Amino acid sequence: MKLVDLERKLIAVARANPPGDSVPPSFERRMMALILKGPVQDLWAGWAKALWFAAAPCVAVMLLCSGWAMVESARHPQPSSVDLAQQLDNTLLAAVDQNAE
Amino acid sequence: MERTEAELIAAVLKGDAASFEPLIEKYSPRVFATARRYARRESEIDDIAQEVWLKAYQKLGSFRGEAPFEHWLMRLAVRTCYDFLRSHQRNREAAFSDLSEAEDDWLERFVQQPGASPEDAEAAQQLVQRLLLNLSPAARLVITLLEIEDRSVKEISQLTGWSAPLVKVRAFRARAEMRKILAKVAKEKYL
Numbered sequence: 001m002k003l004v005d006l007e008r009k010l011i012a013v014a015r016a017n018p019p020g021d022s023v024p025p026s027f028e029r030r031m032m033a034l035i036l037k038g039p040v041q042d043l044w045a046g047w048a049k050a051l052w053f054a055a056a057p058c059v060a061v062m063l064l065c066s067g068w069a070m071v072e073s074a075r076h077p078q079p080s081s082v083d084l085a086q087q088l089d090n091t092l093l094a095a096v097d098q099n100a101e
Numbered sequence: 102m103e104r105t106e107a108e109l110i111a112a113v114l115k116g117d118a119a120s121f122e123p124l125i126e127k128y129s130p131r132v133f134a135t136a137r138r139y140a141r142r143e144s145e146i147d148d149i150a151q152e153v154w155l156k157a158y159q160k161l162g163s164f165r166g167e168a169p170f171e172h173w174l175m176r177l178a179v180r181t182c183y184d185f186l187r188s189h190q191r192n193r194e195a196a197f198s199d200l201s202e203a204e205d206d207w208l209e210r211f212v213q214q215p216g217a218s219p220e221d222a223e224a225a226q227q228l229v230q231r232l233l234l235n236l237s238p239a240a241r242l243v244i245t246l247l248e249i250e251d252r253s254v255k256e257i258s259q260l261t262g263w264s265a266p267l268v269k270v271r272a273f274r275a276r277a278e279m280r281k282i283l284a285k286v287a288k289e290k291y292l
Contacts, residue, residue: 010229013225019134019138020134021133027147032119032121032125035121
């Protein structure tokens with residue numbers, strides 16, 4: 001069997017038999033009812049979209065805060081004895097320390 | 102007096118949704134014919150046509166009126182059909198191994214006398230459907246537009262939004278894909 005011939009034959013078959021253009025009855029009316037009803041609200045899709053939109057501003061705020069913190073730490077260097085870890089410890093344990101006193 | 106297309110479109114854009122109905126009535130046959138090229142069942146055809154008209158209504162504001170409304174609508178229809186093919190590509194039917202008796206007979210007759218096998222036979226049309234179902238979405242779209250509908254590369258480029266070189270590359274790959282499928286049929290049936 002010659003594949004090229006079969007290919008040509010099948011294409012000729014497809015050309016010789018174009019699809020019909022009949023439209024189901026009252027399609028226009030159904031379509032207009034759909035259009036006039038308006039788009040269906042998909043709450044989950046809306047929520048996901050909102051999250052995606054929120055991601056960019058969040059990253060921007062994070063970058064701004066990081067930059068600001070870096071600039072501030074460069075302008076006002078902390079004494080070497082008080083490092084960030086120590087400050088974090090003090091802040092987190094402040095409530096415990098107060099209770100102990 | 103009957104309103105022109107431009108008047109109907111302007112009315113829809115001003116908020117008179119009912120003016121869209123004559124457009125649906127006029128162009129639905131073309132939309133359905135396009136959908137039938139790519140869908141397998143009547144229910145899918147209906148879904149595609151609905152999607153096309155919903156998109157047309159929602160995007161009507163982007164219609165500039167430089168080209169006829171029909172061209173704009175057909176671009177939308179072809180792109181919707183392509184999206185449909187891509188979203189349903191997992192459901193692509195598998196093989197030519199389960200051919201019906203009539204399809205087998207038609208192929209047998211073609212092997213013996215290629216010119217004698219009728220082009221209008223139901224079995225031949227089913228074979229074409231099988232072949233198209235086995236193609237990837239891009240290959241199916243380009244084969245349908247280029248080979249079956251006999252459109253030019255420029256037209257396909259306008260309809261699909263692909264560049265002309267991309268259409269040529271996809272057409273080359275689509276033909277290769279089609280021959281690979283047919284070679285598999287020949288191997289399964291006649292070797």
